[in-house]
Amino acid sequence: MSTIATANETMLRVDAIDTYYGDSHILKGLSLEIRRGETVALLGRNGVGKTTTLKSIVGWVPPKRGTITFDGVDVTGNEMMANARAGISLVPEERRIFTNLSVYENIKLAQVTAQRPGWTLQDVYDHFPRLKEREKNKGDEISGGEKQMLAIARALVQDTKLLLLDEPTEGLAPLIVREVEAIVREIKAKGMTILLVEQNFYSALAVADRCYVIDQGAIQFEGTPTDLKGNTEVLSRYLHV
Numbered sequence: 001m002s003t004i005a006t007a008n009e010t011m012l013r014v015d016a017i018d019t020y021y022g023d024s025h026i027l028k029g030l031s032l033e034i035r036r037g038e039t040v041a042l043l044g045r046n047g048v049g050k051t052t053t054l055k056s057i058v059g060w061v062p063p064k065r066g067t068i069t070f071d072g073v074d075v076t077g078n079e080m081m082a083n084a085r086a087g088i089s090l091v092p093e094e095r096r097i098f099t100n101l102s103v104y105e106n107i108k109l110a111q112v113t114a115q116r117p118g119w120t121l122q123d124v125y126d127h128f129p130r131l132k133e134r135e136k137n138k139g140d141e142i143s144g145g146e147k148q149m150l151a152i153a154r155a156l157v158q159d160t161k162l163l164l165l166d167e168p169t170e171g172l173a174p175l176i177v178r179e180v181e182a183i184v185r186e187i188k189a190k191g192m193t194i195l196l197v198e199q200n201f202y203s204a205l206a207v208a209d210r211c212y213v214i215d216q217g218a219i220q221f222e223g224t225p226t227d228l229k230g231n232t233e234v235l236s237r238y239l240h241v
């Protein structure tokens with residue numbers, strides 16, 4: 001009984017948020033929820049508010065209305081740092097890493113600044129052998145896929161409970177896209193809860209348990225990847241697939 005309750009437990013609840021940039025009203029009553037251990041994909045076209053949703057969740061751009069609850073605690077309006085300490089990690093589109101530090105130093109720095117330890121360096125190297133190979137290279141001497149892996153690794157050495165990934169496969173060659181998908185699956189298998197923003201429809205559906213489609217600042221569809229693949233109206237209307 002308690003096992004089932006834990007498996008179905010809501011980790012993040014976003015309830016009817018409205019988010020603005022100045023006067024621009026971007027999110028309009030957006031709601032979604034993520035249960036512990038789930039990988040949820042947020043899909044939508046360019047400029048519909050996917051990144052803004054992630055920024056609202058972490059407190060980068062706090063919503064004007066609505067609530068965000070994380071692990072049963074109302075975190076609406078919290079500073080980004082407070083949310084990071086609570087275990088919410090965002091790997092942004094730009095894959096922010098220190099370009100003047102080596103791969104190894106990038107990982108170590110994330111580790112020493114972590115509130116609570118997460119993965120060890122050995123865990124990282126076991127899961128990302130490429131990072132081990134490149135450990136002495138500086139952040140600006142590695143490929144886009146390796147930068148993505150490093151940015152994810154930096155989130156994992158901190159005690160991340162909810163990992164927010166903003167278009168992790170963007171701009172990567174098909175082979176590297178497969179690698180990143182495999183990494184997401186492995187992290188998920190280790191029990192991580194993930195919100196994955198993607199424009200790459202096939203990549204998202206390959207890893208997600210559930211998906212949301214966003215358009216005009218609100219959720220227009222929610223269902224399993226199979227539901228979505230079978231819904232030609234949603235696909236053509238909101239995703240142009």
Ligand SMILES: Nc1ncnc2c1ncn2[C@@H]1O[C@H](COP(=O)(O)OP(=O)(O)OP(=O)(O)O)[C@@H](O)[C@H]1O
Pocket residue numbers: 021024026044045046047048049050051052053199
């Ligand atoms: N800092 C900002 N100031 C003003 N408007 C912004 C800002 N950031 C984004 N916007 C606008 O908000 C809307 C939603 O942007 P957002 O970045 O959330 O879209 P997205 O779905 O992530 O798009 P993409 O797929 O291109 O990354 C867009 O119209 C965008 O131009």
Ligand SMILES: [Mg+2]
Pocket residue numbers: 050051052093166
């Ligand atoms: Mg975006």
